[in-house]
Amino acid sequence: PTHFFDISPFPHQSDILEQLAVERSAHQRFRNLVVAATGTGKTLISAFDFARFVKDKPQAKFLFVAHREEILKQARSAYRGVLRNGAFGELWVGGHTPEHYRQLFVSIQTLNNQLEQLNLTADYYDYIVIDEVHHIAASSYRAVLEYFSPTILLGLTATPERHDGGDILADFGGVIAAEIRLPEAINRRHLCPFQYFAIDDDTDLRNIAWSRGRYDIAQLTNLYTHNQARFDKILLSMQ
Template sequence: MDNLAIGIYEQLLDEELQQQIDNAAPELKPILRKIDDEEAPYTYALFIKQILEQALRQTSPDEQRQLLNRLIELLSSQDKFDYLQRHKLLERQSNVLTEIKREAHPAPRPVTPLNSSALLTGQGGDPSLEHELRAEMASANEVYLLVSFIKWSGLRLLIPAFEQLTKRGVPVRIISTSYMGASDPAALEWLVKQPNIEIRLWYDTGGTRLHAKAYHFLRNSGFSTAYIGSANISHAAMTQGLEWTLKVTQQDMPHILDRFRAEFYTYWESREFEPFKLEDLPRFRKAINGYRLPEDRRPRFFADITPRPFQQRILEAIEASRSNNFKRNLVVAATGTGKTIIAALDYKRLCEVSQRRPKLLFVVHREQILEQALDCFRTVLRDQNFGELLVGGKAPSEWNHVFASIQSLNNQKPWLTYGSTHFEHIIVDEAHHGAAASYRPLFDHLQSETLLGLTATPERMDGSSILPDFDDRTTAEIRLPEALAEKLLCPFHYFGVSDKMDLSDGSFWVNG
């Protein structure tokens, strides 16, 4: 560069840099220091690497080999360096050793290189962390894992690789914690049963300071690697999460891997990390269960819920429809795209607009879905006391925000007691059932200010339409093909099973 920018540096002083300093403005003051003897070899080597790489990029492949051999000859001509002659490059078509093996088939290899570091961000053309870890495990001679928690969903992806490590007798050491009750006992149980795996745990569920996530694969060949980043052993983190992971190799950053092993063994020998055996599993379960809420009080949704981009588009479509005086809206969304979350966020917006909580009725046909919906609304509204159930013998006391099964609603007939306009906002989940006889009292007797229908399958097999209950229109939709194309859902396969049942008279589909 022609001009030196104001800032900090760590650059060796050569003739070009000295000239730049001499030509700099008088008010700019350079600060120099003496290079430390211990850091000198690495610093000089890095300096030569940068110059050499620049030169090699301007030469042909044949010239590159000749240039490197001349440099090796120059070095080997010095006293004590004659052994460097053995490193002169040979003129061969295949000139990179990739494996020494006994088996007929080559070992799996990671996509990222073994001799230079790389950054994985979970985007673009980066391989998934799960793929890279499995490939690394296939050729490792020792494995060291340092993670805050281990989920069964993540371990399941790596089990085949762990089984191969066990088969080869490769030692594996794992350091983890019971932090926040996040680890799954089934995952720890499977790991500790493997004869080649040792585990040490920190049992403090609330105060653990270990947040590191690192994976080290030591190889006798000298091509060891490590992955250091933000991903624990969970399905989301290793496959689709936006987790950043830095891959470090022994070839270009040996000092980092040396530090890795030193710190790992410091933790390993610490009294805070205790050896974990199969007989310790009850203690581990007790530790994590002491952190988690009892099942009947545990929210089914934990994190703050914000809409994903496609959900935001649907919410905006609902808002636009109401502003055009369409108060009865139908949303068609493929199963798994979060219809309940859309409904909860839409209700939250109604609350914000009106500065109060409109009387709500949420209707569906199954108790389990009702309980999940209630937990979702409570999380979105940040109120664990919001809402009451009307299902399976459970009856509301206030009747302001009711989550009801259609069967219990028809039995209670609240329109007779509270009037047809008592509920200001009604949500009908699985709205394709709306044409069925059991749902007609809901539509015929209740007149809310706003109505929202949710369904993944608006087309009924009996040919009846649900659109008349929703102003004869669909407000927004994300169908299965679109959800698959946007990678919101996993692809699947159909398998048809033939039978001799005669369906030609159409009676099978009479209920839709």
């Protein structure tokens, strides 16, 4: 048998959950953006919120969208713990294929590639979570947002401000429903203080292709991950 710990929200998580409830009951806003610093438990907040939702709608269909398999696996574990249901949710990423689509943790790449073939109605999912929602300005996320019309859309991010100037608030009624930023999280002792140490690694980006306001991702990745001279300099600086 599967054994579960009793999981309860921390005070700052309870505050955010209450703010979400007010957004929906008082302001009738059901597309909600939560901004929470990394380490404050964004995924657990969404799991507690869904647990409330599913009490009133036990057969609710659920979709959790992220861009990495590791995030999806961790999220499913969090939801199973909060819901005390070891069978909750299927993965659709990498080599994982779901048997049904009622409770799904899926990569944005997979969902985009299969969206038309799924032939789901716009309101098929009652509750949708978009993790790392600052990515929604990208075309891959636009297709999903424009296709589905859930009862609840919950966006999670630690960094709502995009470097390219893209506006994610427009998809959430121009409102951040609830937030706990990094300075507040540190001041409230939810996170440890930290220091940054930086060095100049002499990496030259002049030969990297630039297109549509950004560097070529494949070339950039190769430059940073296959650069022994850069690795050596970093290690030397740490000694």
